[in-house]
Amino acid sequence: MAKPPQSVEALTEQYGPHLKYVPPGGWQGESLKGPEKLVKTHCCFCGQQCGIQLKVRDNQVTGFEPWEEFPFNRGMLCPKGVRRYMQSAHPDRLLAPLIRTDSGFREAGWEEAMSLTARRLQEIQAKYGKDSVAVYGGASLITEKSYLLGKFARVALGTRHIDYNGRLCMVSAGTAYKLALGVDRNPNPWEDIPKAQVVLVAGANVGECFPITTDYLWRMRDNGGRLIVADPRMTPITRNADLYLPVRPGTDTALFSAMLHVIVRDGLADLEFIENHTNGFDQVAEYVKAWDPRRAADVTGVRPEDIEKAAQWFGMAERAMALHARGIEHHSHGVENCLALVNLCLATGNIGREGAGPNMITGQGNGQGGREHGQKCDQLPGQRHIADPAAREHVAKVWGITPEEIPQAGYSAVEIMEAIHRGEIKALFSMCFNPLVSLPDSEYTRAALEKLEFFCVVDFFLSETAHHADVVLAGSLQEEEEGVVGSGEGRVIKINKAVDPPGQARGDSAIVVDLARRLGKGQYFPFESTREIFDELREASRGGHADYYGITYERIEKEMGIFWPCPTLDHPGTPRFFEGGKFLHPDGRARFLVAEVRPSGDPVADDFPTFLTTGRVVSQYLSGAQTRRIGALVDQYPNPKVEVHPKLAERHGILNDDWVTVTTRRSSITVQAMVVRTIRPDTVFIPYHWPGRKSANRLTHRTLDPRSKIPEFKVSACRIEKAAGPQGGQ
Numbered sequence: 001m002a003k004p005p006q007s008v009e010a011l012t013e014q015y016g017p018h019l020k021y022v023p024p025g026g027w028q029g030e031s032l033k034g035p036e037k038l039v040k041t042h043c044c045f046c047g048q049q050c051g052i053q054l055k056v057r058d059n060q061v062t063g064f065e066p067w068e069e070f071p072f073n074r075g076m077l078c079p080k081g082v083r084r085y086m087q088s089a090h091p092d093r094l095l096a097p098l099i100r101t102d103s104g105f106r107e108a109g110w111e112e113a114m115s116l117t118a119r120r121l122q123e124i125q126a127k128y129g130k131d132s133v134a135v136y137g138g139a140s141l142i143t144e145k146s147y148l149l150g151k152f153a154r155v156a157l158g159t160r161h162i163d164y165n166g167r168l169c170m171v172s173a174g175t176a177y178k179l180a181l182g183v184d185r186n187p188n189p190w191e192d193i194p195k196a197q198v199v200l201v202a203g204a205n206v207g208e209c210f211p212i213t214t215d216y217l218w219r220m221r222d223n224g225g226r227l228i229v230a231d232p233r234m235t236p237i238t239r240n241a242d243l244y245l246p247v248r249p250g251t252d253t254a255l256f257s258a259m260l261h262v263i264v265r266d267g268l269a270d271l272e273f274i275e276n277h278t279n280g281f282d283q284v285a286e287y288v289k290a291w292d293p294r295r296a297a298d299v300t301g302v303r304p305e306d307i308e309k310a311a312q313w314f315g316m317a318e319r320a321m322a323l324h325a326r327g328i329e330h331h332s333h334g335v336e337n338c339l340a341l342v343n344l345c346l347a348t349g350n351i352g353r354e355g356a357g358p359n360m361i362t363g364q365g366n367g368q369g370g371r372e373h374g375q376k377c378d379q380l381p382g383q384r385h386i387a388d389p390a391a392r393e394h395v396a397k398v399w400g401i402t403p404e405e406i407p408q409a410g411y412s413a414v415e416i417m418e419a420i421h422r423g424e425i426k427a428l429f430s431m432c433f434n435p436l437v438s439l440p441d442s443e444y445t446r447a448a449l450e451k452l453e454f455f456c457v458v459d460f461f462l463s464e465t466a467h468h469a470d471v472v473l474a475g476s477l478q479e480e481e482e483g484v485v486g487s488g489e490g491r492v493i494k495i496n497k498a499v500d501p502p503g504q505a506r507g508d509s510a511i512v513v514d515l516a517r518r519l520g521k522g523q524y525f526p527f528e529s530t531r532e533i534f535d536e537l538r539e540a541s542r543g544g545h546a547d548y549y550g551i552t553y554e555r556i557e558k559e560m561g562i563f564w565p566c567p568t569l570d571h572p573g574t575p576r577f578f579e580g581g582k583f584l585h586p587d588g589r590a591r592f593l594v595a596e597v598r599p600s601g602d603p604v605a606d607d608f609p610t611f612l613t614t615g616r617v618v619s620q621y622l623s624g625a626q627t628r629r630i631g632a633l634v635d636q637y638p639n640p641k642v643e644v645h646p647k648l649a650e651r652h653g654i655l656n657d658d659w660v661t662v663t664t665r666r667s668s669i670t671v672q673a674m675v676v677r678t679i680r681p682d683t684v685f686i687p688y689h690w691p692g693r694k695s696a697n698r699l700t701h702r703t704l705d706p707r708s709k710i711p712e713f714k715v716s717a718c719r720i721e722k723a724a725g726p727q728g729g730q
């Protein structure tokens with residue numbers, strides 16, 4: 001179907017200044033008359049998954065109450081959590097399916113939209129083969145939906161290609177942990193943090209992105225522990241840090257290698273632990289010999305004496321933890337960065353004990369659960385590998401098909417875009433992903449979306465990506481279907497249904513099941529509820545690393561969540577991994593792997609001399625599709641700004657609030673300056689929550705980590721110059 005061109009201007013116009021809405025019943029639902037009830041559930045935003053009680057009246061979420069008993073956050077919430085209820089009854093909510101016409105979208109009935117979708121997918125597969133259709137999932141979806149999508153792609157469509165937005169998120173850490181420790185999960189429950197004597201926070205803006213974790217860090221410090229922060233920016237927690245390492249973007253492997261160098265040199269390594277529980281130490285020790293703190297200081301910009309101090313604190317502590325997030329993971333060597341940090345913990349015996357271990361801080365709401373049960377391109381449920389014959393056999397049996405019928409591994413998220421450009425993939429079914437804003441090099445993404453012969457999006461808002469769809473199916477908010485999510489800790493918790501989808505909107509899982517039936521595969525999709533999907537997932541995960549068999553909805557509610565693996569109904573769950581030095585590789589040992597220091601994919605040069613790094617601010621969430629619609633959050637940070645150090649600003653004659661054009665090898669955007677002393681003078685930072693002309697991802701590049709396939713969002717080469725005013729008027 002011909003698509004009317006979507007200009008950057010049109011999208012900026014539509015999604016630029018955000019409105020201050022008042023929903024039909026008023027924000028507090030003042031005019032609603034029905035009885036009020038409270039529903040215990042979790043925040044729909046980040047991976048902390050705070051417990052919250054939603055206030056419900058007349059099938060509308062009208063507010064919230066804290067849920068003091070939920071152990072993780074004990075009633076605390078951040079600015080996003082306290083506003084999430086404002087999505088319910090939002091005027092932008094999609095209430096019926098939309099079909100593209102030559103003059104824009106028109107509303108359609110479900111019968112028409114679904115039969116069109118099924119027909120187009122079938123026609124395209126008949127013409128170009130099964131693998132010409134790809135599926136995108138998302139880690140904001142409850143685990144049942146992510147399991148269902150994996151099965152839908154492989155059984156209903158029979159395509160190899162399914163991947164999800166978590167590919168832009170925790171995959172470098174997941175890949176590294178799997179390689180080194182044998183499993184993709186955090187070793188420690190969060191209650192371990194206050195027990196650590198030293199915590200190294202590397203590339204995580206805990207204050208703005210994981211606000212509730214700051215409470216755990218402060219308790220650690222109240223107990224006498226020390227906080228070390230490695231970040232090119234002095235993020236809010238740095239004010240209370242004992243040591244700050246202002247690392248140059250893209251150089252963490254050198255920093256951690258030098259720390260290990262000092263630890264080995266000074267005899268701080270735990271040789272007994274290394275001998276009894278690990279392999280490969282000698283090669284790593286040999287590699288880091290060349291990385292003395294002076295050499296690392298040249299590369300990282302961190303003073304050698306600070307590297308020495310960090311290493312000594314970490315090496316001498318009885319209990320040390322490393323917490324890391326996307327700052328060290330969003331790199332073309334993100335896996336190396338994480339391996340280098342894991343090596344530090346293994347070398348000092350800091351793992352498998354209270355208050356000791358490396359831990360990735362999971363980002364997305366269901367970042368953990370969403371990466372365990374098959375919506376990744378190379379994965380089957382239970383965190384099994386799709387190429388493993390035993391895994392294929394087990395899952396095929398649960399699905400009622402033969403192992404040969406399960407397709408092999410397909411492309412990852414960015415690779416799917418590349419395959420669309422090559423003409424290999426012709427149709428895309430996308431649920432819970434806004435790639436036009438979130439993928440690097442957004443002009444490339446836009447061109448790919450325009451090339452598709454058929455594109456179907458399931459969302460509750462008309463995201464920027466959905467503007468390019470042929471069919472938009474009105475799906476559900478988190479509070480509109482019951483299910484489970486896995487929090488960053490590895491705790492499986494229960495999302496309770498608070499309201500029905502409004503208008504003609506439907507539950508996401510009902511949409512997928514309906515589509516599978518229309519594709520002639522109804523016998524494999526007999527589900528009438530998410531509970532039935534969960535029960536099948538339990539069987540499918542049985543015996544895998546992420547074994548959910550012993551977890552039931554009832555147990556979760558009674559026990560305030562259960563940590564996987566939980567293989568039997570009377571198993572207590574597994575909050576802490578690797579106790580007693582038992583790792584999940586077949587020989588039970590952890591692996592030291594050499595983490596080579598490698599350059600970034602978009603090197604600085606004379607014409608692009610400054611590092612650009614991108615990330616988040618506290619009041620916005622991801623692509624902003626949700627938070628840019630919540631007036632009270634928009635007010636806190638209405639437009640992206642570029643953080644510039646006073647020295648760099650002075651060199652370019654830039655004052656606070658001046659307009660600045662930031663240019664990379666791809667494109668340029670013009671935003672206002674925020675002149676701050678809290679960033680390295682060779683680096684600028686732009687948050688990425690906006691589309692169109694305000695999109696940081698117009699600037700970023702598509703270099704991927706070869707193993708995790710994560711894009712390098714954290715380092716681009718750029719130049720900045722003062723601009724006369726906003727580009728084309730903003």
Ligand SMILES: Nc1nc2c(c(=O)[nH]1)N[C@H]1C(S)=C(S)[C@@H](COP(=O)(O)OP(=O)(O)OC[C@H]3O[C@@H](n4cnc5c(=O)[nH]c(N)nc54)[C@H](O)[C@@H]3O)O[C@H]1N2
Nearest residue numbers: 203204205209249250325326327363364615616618621622
């Ligand atoms: N408010 C808010 N909270 C969120 C989200 C959100 O969108 N908004 N998203 C959630 C999700 S999905 C995620 S993944 C997490 C992300 O959470 P974080 O990873 O904490 O957030 P980012 O802002 O992406 O980047 C973290 C830090 O990395 C630093 N950094 C940049 N380059 C480097 C580098 O080369 N080395 C080091 N050591 N640090 C570097 C940045 O300065 C930044 O302070 O947040 C979750 N929580």
Ligand SMILES: Nc1nc2c(c(=O)[nH]1)N[C@H]1C(S)=C(S)[C@@H](COP(=O)(O)OP(=O)(O)OC[C@H]3O[C@@H](n4cnc5c(=O)[nH]c(N)nc54)[C@H](O)[C@@H]3O)O[C@H]1N2
Nearest residue numbers: 140165168169432433434438463475614622623625688713
């Ligand atoms: N430059 C730069 N780019 C980045 C990053 C960065 O640091 N810098 N960070 C990356 C990271 S860590 C992440 S996680 C990605 C996130 O990137 P995205 O996943 O694209 O971001 P979201 O905003 O979560 O988009 C999800 C879409 O799904 C919809 N949605 C949410 N929940 C549901 C649901 O339950 N059902 C349905 N049907 N739809 C739903 C939302 O309305 C939204 O339109 O961005 C990445 N992009």
Ligand code: SF4
Nearest residue numbers: 043046049050078081
């Ligand atoms: S910290 Fe995360 S889960 Fe908790 S309220 Fe904020 S956004 Fe929601």
Ligand SMILES: [Mo]
Nearest residue numbers: 168169363364
């Ligand atoms: Mo993320």
